[in-house]
Amino acid sequence: MDLNEYLIPPTEATRRRGPHDRIVMTSRIRLARNLKAVPFPGWGKKPDRIKAAEIIRPAVESLPEMKGCFAESLDNLAALDKQLLVERHLISREHAAKGAGSALVLNRDETLCFMINEEDHIRMQALLPGLQLKEVWGTISKVDSRLEKKVDYAFTTEWGYLTACPTNLGTGIRVSAMLHLPGLVLAEQINQIIQSVNKLGLAVRGLYGEGTEALGNVFQVSNQMTLGETEEAIVERLNKVLSQIIEHEENARAKLLEKKPKMLLNQIGRAFGALSNAHIISSKETMNLLSCLKLGVDVGLFPGVDRTLVDELFLITQPAHLQHNSTEKLGADERDLRRADLLRERLASVSRPLAELPGSPEAGGEAG
Amino acid sequence: MDLNEYLIPPTEATRRRGPHDRIVMTSRIRLARNLKAVPFPGWGKKPDRIKAAEIIRPAVESLPEMKGCFAESLDNLAALDKQLLVERHLISREHAAKGAGSALVLNRDETLCFMINEEDHIRMQALLPGLQLKEVWGTISKVDSRLEKKVDYAFTTEWGYLTACPTNLGTGIRVSAMLHLPGLVLAEQINQIIQSVNKLGLAVRGLYGEGTEALGNVFQVSNQMTLGETEEAIVERLNKVLSQIIEHEENARAKLLEKKPKMLLNQIGRAFGALSNAHIISSKETMNLLSCLKLGVDVGLFPGVDRTLVDELFLITQPAHLQHNSTEKLGADERDLRRADLLRERLASVSRPLAELPGSPEAGGEAG
Numbered sequence: 197m198d199l200n201e202y203l204i205p206p207t208e209a210t211r212r213r214g215p216h217d218r219i220v221m222t223s224r225i226r227l228a229r230n231l232k233a234v235p236f237p238g239w240g241k242k243p244d245r246i247k248a249a250e251i252i253r254p255a256v257e258s259l260p261e262m263k264g265c266f267a268e269s270l271d272n273l274a275a276l277d278k279q280l281l282v283e284r285h286l287i288s289r290e291h292a293a294k295g296a297g298s299a300l301v302l303n304r305d306e307t308l309c310f311m312i313n314e315e316d317h318i319r320m321q322a323l324l325p326g327l328q329l330k331e332v333w334g335t336i337s338k339v340d341s342r343l344e345k346k347v348d349y350a351f352t353t354e355w356g357y358l359t360a361c362p363t364n365l366g367t368g369i370r371v372s373a374m375l376h377l378p379g380l381v382l383a384e385q386i387n388q389i390i391q392s393v394n395k396l397g398l399a400v401r402g403l404y405g406e407g408t409e410a411l412g413n414v415f416q417v418s419n420q421m422t423l424g425e426t427e428e429a430i431v432e433r434l435n436k437v438l439s440q441i442i443e444h445e446e447n448a449r450a451k452l453l454e455k456k457p458k459m460l461l462n463q464i465g466r467a468f469g470a471l472s473n474a475h476i477i478s479s480k481e482t483m484n485l486l487s488c489l490k491l492g493v494d495v496g497l498f499p500g501v502d503r504t505l506v507d508e509l510f511l512i513t514q515p516a517h518l519q520h521n522s523t524e525k526l527g528a529d530e531r532d533l534r535r536a537d538l539l540r541e542r543l544a545s546v547s548r549p550l551a552e553l554p555g556s557p558e559a560g561g562e563a564g
Numbered sequence: 565m566d567l568n569e570y571l572i573p574p575t576e577a578t579r580r581r582g583p584h585d586r587i588v589m590t591s592r593i594r595l596a597r598n599l600k601a602v603p604f605p606g607w608g609k610k611p612d613r614i615k616a617a618e619i620i621r622p623a624v625e626s627l628p629e630m631k632g633c634f635a636e637s638l639d640n641l642a643a644l645d646k647q648l649l650v651e652r653h654l655i656s657r658e659h660a661a662k663g664a665g666s667a668l669v670l671n672r673d674e675t676l677c678f679m680i681n682e683e684d685h686i687r688m689q690a691l692l693p694g695l696q697l698k699e700v701w702g703t704i705s706k707v708d709s710r711l712e713k714k715v716d717y718a719f720t721t722e723w724g725y726l727t728a729c730p731t732n733l734g735t736g737i738r739v740s741a742m743l744h745l746p747g748l749v750l751a752e753q754i755n756q757i758i759q760s761v762n763k764l765g766l767a768v769r770g771l772y773g774e775g776t777e778a779l780g781n782v783f784q785v786s787n788q789m790t791l792g793e794t795e796e797a798i799v800e801r802l803n804k805v806l807s808q809i810i811e812h813e814e815n816a817r818a819k820l821l822e823k824k825p826k827m828l829l830n831q832i833g834r835a836f837g838a839l840s841n842a843h844i845i846s847s848k849e850t851m852n853l854l855s856c857l858k859l860g861v862d863v864g865l866f867p868g869v870d871r872t873l874v875d876e877l878f879l880i881t882q883p884a885h886l887q888h889n890s891t892e893k894l895g896a897d898e899r900d901l902r903r904a905d906l907l908r909e910r911l912a913s914v915s916r917p918l919a920e921l922p923g924s925p926e927a928g929g930e931a932g
Binding site: 475536551 | 826837
C-alpha cells in the first residue's frame with residue numbers, strides 16, 4: 197500500500213477538534229512494551245529483531261482497533277515517507293532511522309500507532325486533538341490489554357514492565373501534550389513556567405521531543421517517572437498541570453491584550469506581512485511566524501479565517517511535506533523558495549489583520 | 565510668518581522631477597562666505613553676530629531670486645520648526661543649534677536657502693531634484709555675484725574667499741548629490757565604490773551629512789577640496805563621478821534582477837509586508853524598508869504606484885514631520901506607533917507586489 201495514499205490529507209487532518217485545542221494541540225500516551233522471549237532490540241541481533249516483528253506485527257494487525265490499518269517494514273519505506281511520518285508526529289526521529297525488523301502499524305484515523313523495534317520491541321501510542329488525556333488513556337489501555345493476551349510481555353511483579361531504558365521501567369508510560377504557548381513566550385513567562393513544571397517532575401521539550409527546539413512556540417509536556425505511580429495517577433497529575441498551564445497561557449494572552457495590545461498587533465501584523473510577502477523563507481522562521489498568525493486568529497484579528505488554515509500551513513511547509521508535493525528533488529535552498537511560494541499563494545486571499553483588537557479576547561475564536 | 569504655512573506640502577515637494585532622479589535624489593551646491601568687516605561667527609561676540617545678520621539679511625532679502633522669501637531669526641523658530649527644516653535638508657543640524665544672530669532666508673520654491681551665522685557668516689545653497697549640478701551652479705553663482713555687490717566679502721587674491729574652517733578656504737564651495745544606492749548595497753559593492761570615490765578626493769557621507777549614517781541606502785557624495793581648482797572644474801569632476809556611480813548602480817540593479825531575482829523579490833516583498841503591517845516601527849527601520857520599497861517601484865513590481873508616494877513617506881515619517889502632524893507632544897515610543905499607523909494607512913490601498921519581476925528592468929519606472 198502506498199503510504200501517501202493512506203495518510204489523511206493535511207486539510208482534513210488539521211480540521212479535527214478537541215477541548216482547549218486553541219492551546220492544547222494534541223494529547224498523547226505511549227506505552228513501551230517488550231517480548232519476554234526475545235532479546236531487546238538494542239541488544240538483539242538482526243534475526244532477533246526480525247523474530248520480534250514476526251510475533252508482534254500480526255498480533256497488532258489483528259486488533260479490532262487496527263482494522264484497515266497501514267502496516268509496513270521501515271526497510272520498505274522511502275526516506276521521504278519516514279520523514280513525512282516524523283513531521284506528522286506518528287513515528288519518532290529515532291524510529292525513522294532504524295532498519296531491518298523495524299516496522300510501523302498505523303490505524304485508519306491515525307489515532308493509534310505502533311512502532312515495532314524502536315528502542316523497545318513495542319512502542320504503542322494513542323493521540324487525540326485537544327486536552328483528552330483520559331480518553332487517550334482509555335483507548336491505549338484497552339489496546340494494551342488486548343495485545344497482552346496475544347503476546348507474552350516482559351513483566352515482573354516487582355518491576356512491572358521491563359524496558360530497554362530504566363527511565364521507562366514499570367508502567368512504560370509516557371503521557372504528553374503538545375502545547376501552543378505564544379502568550380507565555382511573548383510575556384516572557386515561559387521559563388518560569390518550565391521551571392515550575394520541571395519541579396513537579398514533568399519534562400518540557402520542543403516540537404519533536406527530546407533534545408529539540410521549541411519552534412513555533414510549541415512545547416511538549418510529559419511525565420518523567422514511570423515507576424511507583426499508577427498510570428491513572430500519572431494521567432491525573434498531568435491533566436491537572438496542563439489545566440494550570442492552559443490557565444496561565446490564557447491569562448498571559450488576556451494580559452497582553454489589555455496591557456500591550458500594540459506589541460501584540462505589531463508581532464501578529466509583521467508575521468502576516470512576512471508570511472504573505474516573502475520569496476525565501478526557512479522552516480524555522482515559518483513556524484515561528486505561523487505561531488504569531490495562529491495567535492492572531494485566536495484573538496480575533498482575522499475574522500473569517502479558520503485556524504485550520506494555519507495548522508495546515510504548519511504541516512505542509514515542513515521539508516518532507518514540501519518535497520512530497522514536488523515532482524523534482526528539492527535542496528534546502530529550493531525548499532525555502534517553494535515554501536515561500538506556497539505561503540504567499542495560500543495567504544493571497546487573506547485580508548490584512550484588523551488594525552484594532554476586537555473588544556473581547558474571545559471574539560473570532562471558538563470556545564476553548 | 566508661520567514656517568509651516570510657508571513650507572511646500574510634502575506631497576507637492578516630492579513630486580518634483582529631474583534627470584536620473586531614480587538614483588540622484590538632489591543636486592546641491594553651497595558656498596561659504598564671510599563679511600570682511602565683522603569677526604567670524606565662532607570668534608565674534610553676540611553683538612558681532614547680530615551686526616553681521618543685520619548686514620546680510622536685508623541684502624539677501626532684496627535679491628530678485630528671493631522675492632517672497634521666508635526670513636526668520638533662529639531665535640524665533642520653535643525647536644520643532646528647526647527640526648522640520650533639518651529633515652528637509654534646508655538647514656544643517658549645526659545651524660539648527662545656533663542662537664542669537666543666526667537666521668534663515670528661504671526662497672519661495674525652496675531651491676535657494678541662506679543660513680546666516682552658521683559656521684560662516686553666510687552659507688548659501690541651491691538645490692534641484694535629480695542630477696542638475698550645472699544648473700545648480702548657474703543659479704548659485706549668479707546669486708553669489710549679486711550678493712557680492714551688496715556686501716563686502718572677506719576675500720584675498722592669494723587665498724580666495726576666507727572661511728572659518730581652512731577646509732572651505734578658496735572657493736568655499738561644496739558640491740554634493742544625494743544618491744539612492746540600494747542596488748550597490750544589496751550587491752555588496754558599496755564599500756568598494758566608496759573607497760574608489762574617496763581616492764578621487766571626494767567624500768561619501770550619510771543622509772544628514774558629516775558623521776551620519778547611510779540610512780535608507782542614501783549617500784551624499786561631495787568634493788573635499790576647495791582650493792586650487794575652479795568651481796567649474798569641481799562641478800565638472802563631480803558630475804563625471806556621479807555619472808559613473810549612476811552607471812554602477814544601474815548595473816548592480818540589472819545584475820541583481822538577472823542573477824538574484826528571488827533575493828530581490830524577497831527583500832522588496834518583506835519590506836512591503838513589514839511597512840504595511842507593523843504597529844510599532846522606528847525611523848531607522850522605516851527608512852531602510854522604504855528604500856527597498858522604492859527599489860521595488862523602480863523595477864516595476866508595483867504597477868500603478870507612483871514613486872512620489874514612497875518619497876513622501878520617507879519625509880513625513882521622520883520625527884519632526886510626525887510631531888508636526890500631531891496635536892499632542894509625542895515621545896519616541898509614541899512616534900513609533902504613529903509612524904506605523906501612518907504607513908499602514910498610506911499603504912492600505914497598495915496591492916501586494918507582483919510575484920515575478922517584469923521582463924525589463926525599466927518597466928514600471930520612468931526613464932532616468
